Amino acid sequence: xxxxxxxxxxxxxxxxxxxxxxxxxxxxxxxxxxxxxxxxxxxxxxxxxxxxxxxxxxxxxxxxxxxxxxxxxxxxxxxxxxxxxxxxxxxxxxxxxxxxxxxxxxxxxxxxxxxxxxxxxxxxxxxxxxxxxxxxxxxxxxxxxxxxxxxxxxxxxxxxxxxxxxxxxxxxxxxxxxxxxxxxxxxxxxxxxxxxxxxxxxxxxxxxxxxxxxxxxxxxxxxxxxxxxxxxxxxxxxxxxxxxxxxxxxxxxxxxxxxxxxxxx
Amino acid sequence: xxxxxxxxxxxxxxxxxxxxxxxxxxxxxxxxxxxxxxxxxxxxxxxxxxxxxxxxxxxxxxxxxxxxxxxxxxxxxxxxxxxxxxxxxxxxxxxxxxxxxxxxxxxxxxxxxxxxxxxxxxxxxxxxxxxxxxxxxxxxxxxxxxxxxxxxxxxxxxxxxxxxxxxxxxxxxxxxxxxxxxxxxxxxxxxxxxxxxxxxxxxxxxxxxxxxxxxxxxxxxxxxxxxxxxxxxxxxxxxxxxxxxxxxxxxxxxxxxxxxxxxxxxxxxxxxxxxxxxxxxxxxxxxxxxxxxxxxxxxxxxxxxxxxxxxxxxxxxxxxxxxxxxxxxxxxxxxxxxxxxxxxxxxxxxxxxxxxxxxxxxxxxxxxxxxxxxxxx
Numbered sequence: 001x002x003x004x005x006x007x008x009x010x011x012x013x014x015x016x017x018x019x020x021x022x023x024x025x026x027x028x029x030x031x032x033x034x035x036x037x038x039x040x041x042x043x044x045x046x047x048x049x050x051x052x053x054x055x056x057x058x059x060x061x062x063x064x065x066x067x068x069x070x071x072x073x074x075x076x077x078x079x080x081x082x083x084x085x086x087x088x089x090x091x092x093x094x095x096x097x098x099x100x101x102x103x104x105x106x107x108x109x110x111x112x113x114x115x116x117x118x119x120x121x122x123x124x125x126x127x128x129x130x131x132x133x134x135x136x137x138x139x140x141x142x143x144x145x146x147x148x149x150x151x152x153x154x155x156x157x158x159x160x161x162x163x164x165x166x167x168x169x170x171x172x173x174x175x176x177x178x179x180x181x182x183x184x185x186x187x188x189x190x191x192x193x194x195x196x197x198x199x200x201x202x203x204x205x206x207x208x209x210x211x212x213x214x215x216x217x218x219x220x221x222x223x224x225x226x227x228x229x230x231x232x233x234x235x236x237x238x239x240x241x242x243x244x245x246x247x248x249x250x251x252x253x254x255x256x257x258x259x260x261x262x263x264x265x
Numbered sequence: 266x267x268x269x270x271x272x273x274x275x276x277x278x279x280x281x282x283x284x285x286x287x288x289x290x291x292x293x294x295x296x297x298x299x300x301x302x303x304x305x306x307x308x309x310x311x312x313x314x315x316x317x318x319x320x321x322x323x324x325x326x327x328x329x330x331x332x333x334x335x336x337x338x339x340x341x342x343x344x345x346x347x348x349x350x351x352x353x354x355x356x357x358x359x360x361x362x363x364x365x366x367x368x369x370x371x372x373x374x375x376x377x378x379x380x381x382x383x384x385x386x387x388x389x390x391x392x393x394x395x396x397x398x399x400x401x402x403x404x405x406x407x408x409x410x411x412x413x414x415x416x417x418x419x420x421x422x423x424x425x426x427x428x429x430x431x432x433x434x435x436x437x438x439x440x441x442x443x444x445x446x447x448x449x450x451x452x453x454x455x456x457x458x459x460x461x462x463x464x465x466x467x468x469x470x471x472x473x474x475x476x477x478x479x480x481x482x483x484x485x486x487x488x489x490x491x492x493x494x495x496x497x498x499x500x501x502x503x504x505x506x507x508x509x510x511x512x513x514x515x516x517x518x519x520x521x522x523x524x525x526x527x528x529x530x531x532x533x534x535x536x537x538x539x540x541x542x543x544x545x546x547x548x549x550x551x552x553x554x555x556x557x558x559x560x561x562x563x564x565x566x567x568x569x570x571x572x573x574x575x576x577x578x579x580x581x582x583x584x585x586x587x588x589x590x591x592x593x594x595x596x597x598x599x600x601x602x603x604x605x606x607x608x609x610x611x612x613x614x615x616x617x618x619x620x621x622x623x624x625x626x627x628x629x630x631x632x633x634x635x636x637x638x639x640x641x642x
């Protein structure tokens with residue numbers, strides 16, 4: 001293959017410089033604790049709670065985004081309505097907005113005297129300063145990932161296919177389930193993975209709305225900052241390294257799943 | 266099953282795609298809808314399938330009024346130009362789709378479905394390819410899978426939209442022949458859309474020539490070819506010469522000639538256009554006063570045919586003549602030679618008829634598909 005050596009060389013060099021070396025630094029620093037020390041940090045109650053909150057909330061947010069993002073993408077692809085371009089631009093706002101702005105806005109909305117928060121408070125639902133608030137923030141920042149990955153694929157699903165299914169006697173729900181869904185599924189997995197990854201790493205918008213009570217609404221990235229502020233560098237990198245490994249394993253699994261789905265298409 | 270179409274109307278916004286179509290299709294017939302793009306042929310096909318809701322008129326399958334039936338209820342086999350195969354399904358699952366989506370009560374059991382799919386695979390000569398995905402098939406194979414899939418539901422009628430449009434010339438020819446024999450074997454009432462006159466004339470029992478939302482002519486290959494009923498059909502099935510003339514008291518006088526020609530049947534009185542094909546013009550001697558005099562401005566030999574471009578003295582128009590195999594003993598025509606020609610077969614149409622082109626809403630730069638898309642949004 002002509003050009004393989006220089007391009008592969010460049011890719012590996014670039015990847016190493018930008019991604020792998022900084023990440024290796026995390027592991028190097030964390031390794032200073034030794035295995036037992038590392039284990040002790042990771043299995044401490046507060047760290048475990050933070051990790052499961054971060055990953056759990058991110059997973060829920062990604063699922064919500066997968067469902068509602070697909071619906072949004074469907075509407076944008078299939079229907080014309082006044083102000084479509086405007087709404088289209090709104091979708092991308094969470095991409096561009098400084099996360100702190102998103103956090104402050106959401107907190108103001110969902111706190112007990114905010115527009116939505118006050119209504120929900122009547123129903124006995126508390127959003128701000130609870131894990132629920134974290135999910136709200138993560139859903140907010142993850143939505144465009146699903147919409148923007150599913151939308152082009154949905155656009156590609158030819159009307160011919162739906163019409164063919166209809167002439168063959170398929171009811172509408174059968175067409176959606178058997179014809180459209182399988183075509184869109186791989187891109188939905190990608191959107192889910194991106195939304196999930198973004199939510200796991202999200203910091204700025206979450207810490208405003210989370211309340212950050214240890215063991216309840218304290219996310220792992222915040223715990224890392226706290227440890228850094230306490231000059232517990234090794235502890236901080238230990239949590240960081242754990243997040244890295246978990247994230248990598250999850251994304252790898254999703255990628256493999258996707259490759260498997262693609263091969264069948 | 267026979268099909269009756271009565272007064273079918275369809276608009277896309279201001280574009281009048283079907284202007285009151287009446288058509289009867291006999292059971293077991295193989296019918297071609299022929300016309301240029303924008304003529305409404307695909308719209309008519311989709312209207313029969315129920316894919317386009319009608320603005321007026323009626324579609325009947327035998328005794329059943331299908332006008333109000335949904336696409337699903339119509340049970341038509343529809344083959345799309347771009348095949349529209351389900352990419353994530355194997356050939357087998359594609360063909361079985363129409364059986365698998367039936368309500369539980371009507372769905373055949375797995376064994377029956379298996380048997381049926383295998384029969385169809387044999388019928389379309391794709392035995393052994395059932396585990397393939399559409400991406401692993403050639404264009405011709407995809408088309409045959411699409412056909413098998415449509416046949417699986419035992420449709421009332423088989424509808425094909427430009428079935429060979431996306432295939433190369435060689436595969437096209439083979440598939441055409443094969444479709445013809447398949448039709449003979451299965452006997453399904455079949456309607457296909459094409460813009461290729463050769464395809465329509467070769468394949469179909471009857472041809473429906475369409476133009477701008479109306480039917481110009483319906484007939485067998487011979488009828489359409491030998492007696493085109495409108496100038497459009499003449500133009501669409503070849504490149505006729507148009508000679509201005511007059512009809513007076515039943516006799517035809519070509520502009521520039523001094524003697525009249527006979528007119529067959531009822532000819533319109535007054536100014537007419539004489540439509541005659543290049544091969545229907547005869548070279549005659551000086552004594553024939555009904556002929557036109559011209560000068561050869563172009564000669565071109567293709568195989569056994571000699572084509573002459575003749576500039577008429579009377580009008581200065583250049584007409585085209587096709588002569589059979591130039592015999593070495595006969596006169597060799599040269600550019601600049603004088604020549605006298607007379608039409609041996611021709612049709613007359615009154616001159617200066619208003620055409621549908623004057624009506625609003627027709628934008629020749631838009632295809633019907635574009636009109637369809639526009640009206641959706």
